[in-house]
Amino acid sequence: MTTTAYTTMKVGRWNLADLVEDPSSDQFGSFLRSIEEQLAQFERSRQILRQDISPVEFEGLLHLLESISEKISIASGYAHLRYYADTSSNEASALVIRMEKMASDIGNRTLFFDLWFKRQLDDENANRLINAVPQVYREYLRHKRLVAKYSLSEPEEKIINTLEVTGIGALVKIYDKMTSGFEFTVKLRRGRKIVEKKFDNKEKLVSLVRSPDANTREAAYKSLLEVYRKNSGVLGEIYQNVAVQWRDEAISMRGYKSPISVRNIANNLDDVTVEALLASCRKNSAVFQEYFREKAKMLGMKKLRRYDLYAPITTKASDTKKFTYGKAVQSVLDTFGDFDPQFRTLAERVFSERHVDSEIRKAKRGGAFCYTVTPKMTPYVLLNFDGLTRDVSTLAHEFGHAIHSMLASDLPIMVSHAPLPLAETASVFAEMLLNEKLAEKMSARERRLLLAEHIDDMYATIMRQAYFTLFEIEAHRVIAESNATIDAVAKIYFENLNEQFGSSIAITPDFQWEWVYIPHFYHTPFYTYAYSFGNLLVLSLYRQYKLEGKSSFVPKYFKILAAGGSRKPEELLMEAGIDISREEFWQQGFDYVREMIQQLKSLAP
Template sequence: MRSMSEATAAIQPRRTAPDLGALPEWNLDDLYPAMDSDEVKRDLARSLDESVAFEERWKGRLDGLLDTETGAAELAGAIREFEALQDLLGRLISYAGLQHALQVSDPARAKFYGDVQEKLTNAGLHLLFFPLELNRISDERIEAAMADPELAHYRPWIEDERKERPYQLEDRLEQLFHEKSVTGRGAWNRLFDETMAGLRFDVDGEELPLEPTLNLLQDPEEATRRKAAEAMVRTFREHLPTFALITNTLAKDKEISDRWRGFKDVADSRHLANRVEREVVDALVTSVREAYPRLSHRYYALKARWFGKDRLEFWDRNAPLPKAPQKTYRWEEARDTVLSAYAGFDPQMADIAKPFFEKGWIDAPTKPGKSPGAFAHPTVPSAHPYVLLNYQGRPRDVMTLAHELGHGVHQVLAAPQGPLMAPTPLTLAETASVFGEMLTFRAILSRAEPAERKALIAAKVEDMLNTVVRQIAFYVFERKLHEARRQEEVPAEEINRMWMEVQAESLGPAINLGDGYETFWAYVPHFIHSPFYVYAYAFGDCLVNSLYAIYQESEDGFAQRYFEMLKAGGSKHHSELLAPFGLDAAEPAFWSKGLTVIEGLIDELEALEE
């Protein structure tokens, strides 16, 4: 998933929009025909009725089932019922979320999204008991029961759920946390989204939303980039109290939850959700921070020389190279480029991606009110994923298409695992997306003219720095913020200071973090929606760099091993998935191998200067 970032593309003011061809839009009928349809009303009613019936049928019985000869098979049947309910609830919330993403500022869609969330929260209250009660069965009894083939099918999910046991609360407290999420965390998330969607930035007298304003930071004209940055600073400063309040409230909400559940470190709950050990993440963070001078510091110093400057202004960080060719890809060319790159790896990969283009699974145009950035939503295994883009025809947009389609391919391959085991931990969720992006980049680079090559490699390095260095800096920033919030409310000025401190460390002396940049933390949605999500991008990028190096060294049998890894979904630990490739994320050499790929591209750029 791509966040609202400088790498996203959108409409430029006062410029003739390029002819991109016919851009596809979503057909959400595979989920429901309309927000007010009878099917939605029926399934909302079913979600509550069947959840209540499930609770009445199984609550208080799970441990006792195992005293009978057929108990293990009955427990497997209960899990199948629970799984079917997860698919039903997931279909409803996916549909509501996708409708909302198409028009974030539309009151009718916002109300529909909020109403569905509330109804599903009520239904979910009757399902909370199930994993809690399942986890109260002793290890010995559940292990013996899993000798039954039907129950053994769910072993990965059962073992995953049991990792949550040390942090579970008494049932009534779990119900309270669950029910209050609508008026607590969920409400603050919605406030952030709707506030951000409503912001306007005055660039030379033209009022723009965030997405096109961010895009101007990639404009070839320095004056345009500066004006866009200044417009962002003015608007962010005006709304900074609101964003500081949202951030403080959600950080405190997380601190309360962590304290009640017994999580020691501010990021431990995320590590648990990602099924990754704290030590592995710490090794990643340490490796990347130690590499800052060899990566970001060195690249931005090189880029400053290309611009004839000692230091770049912060609004020049993602600027196109001087005199670099600005190729525009029509939609058909972007589609063919990505599918060809996928097919070059393995025809199966392209075959899985083709329906996205043919069946209304992609929404590509940039439209007022549409959610910015890009994402691939898995929806539920009984349906299929959907991809959202804001496509404007630049090479980075083609890379974004390849990235999100990689997610889509992963989600399609994992779907047979079912609603409980298809979802992939965030640390592995970026694997297929970054791999698909790398395949596409290499395919484009192989056909590039010499004049294009430098710009393509530079753009790829910048994307990798945004994915690895920038996201680890984000993680360091979040740690500082959440650790401070455990003690007291953090004023906006202190948040600004923390932001500037980590940005200076990560970007290096060749970037001038001038007046106003201290506010740029305010628009990053992951800080709001998914605390500590960000390190998953760096994890995925370094993982893929290592995988791609192995692919280049020996292609025989690689594709089959790769597809088996994707098909596993969330049913295996990262150590088990990486073992067939000879990789181990617990080894420092693993991260070094991934970071070396970025260094190699910077080496190549420096060689072009000689």
């Protein structure tokens, strides 16, 4: 595609035909039957699961399991992507349920192999097999042995897998369906009149919290929080059930040390590493408090309100830079190409294969994500593009994820995904490259606006996410131990906000209901610290890149990305000279943020 073609590109929908052309066709039915045939073949392998199984037999089972996983990922990936494109579609929802049941059945019927390797195979023979298989599988298999002590019996694991679909999984789907269908009314004062604007897409509403107009920001937040407050009874009860089920299974049944330990071990990280990260974030809350005080001065305010958190450093609507979709795409591709030609080539592939859904429309899932169906296929990217600078950054961010995935495409499906702490390594780096590129063509005033927006994003992806995790730790504790009410959880969240902002921001009581608006709390408990981890890590990597230059840095950086989930994070990063076991490492990231704040102050008129 030519440069002109990119600059004139319009928002649109993705094409899912690379996955499934027609789910009602005989071809799709035949595809699903092939999964059943391989599954039956895999089940017959029970008879060779002995202590003295040969490495050849063992590796053969790994490859067969990979093939089954690839196929169900394609079928399930199609179902979910189709549903995300239109959450109101009953047909799409039914297909998701059908594929989730099939995936659960596959999990149950292949579970014997996982439990055999983790619980029945002795250490000597486990090490013999691990050392005999190709290197790419070894860390994955070692990690399986690490979590072995948290596994249950085969019948118990089957019950948990089965109930997940109709239990917590179903409740979370209700949360998604409810929230994607919310309608919002924003009340704006225009002279003596109150003008009402209705929104049926949350992303369009949320874009208003970055409006240059303070009344618009306040009205948008009030509308958002009021809708969630009104629905907090149901949404809060769903969260209570998530927290109780998480603790019952993790601690009472499996024996994890704490609810967050489940996520840490899944991320192949030690508890002490995550504790050091969160402690460092807590100690550095004053860094962003300093920024918010400075931002209030730039806005001509005595103190920021929570409504003003993401206010641009301007009072003129004309100063808010807008991008066409084509211009945004071209800016991102040019940025990637300047860093490394391969970065651009991989990103272009996503566009050329029409794997992007970028338009805003009713019933489409909000936010943005990159979805890798299998490592052999080009990832899919969902956006809700509205033309703001942050939407361009989001585009760069999600395409960073896509590039990360494609660089690891040679890996088996079971080890291709980077663990959560490393999952943002390419996405946030891509954003930083973009911001630097955009700043080159800007005036001092525009650079100040961009830098403020960048620091806003750093707050949102570092401090905000760390405090989300700190909230989850406390919320899970009081719900499980004290049967805390929804109102009590809201109070904990409000105290969390007061701690992270100190006296730098005025917070109104309506924000105590913000937590029911955060989908990560429902979908993936304790997920969000990975954003803090990833962003602070990227700040260190970016500084290294600027010091070393491309020729030295790029090969090491690509090696990190291409490793996917095949290496333990601590070991992989140590090879690049990064020791995440030291608290000083995390402090370097906050020192960089402080430097950015000082730069912002120097640009103020």
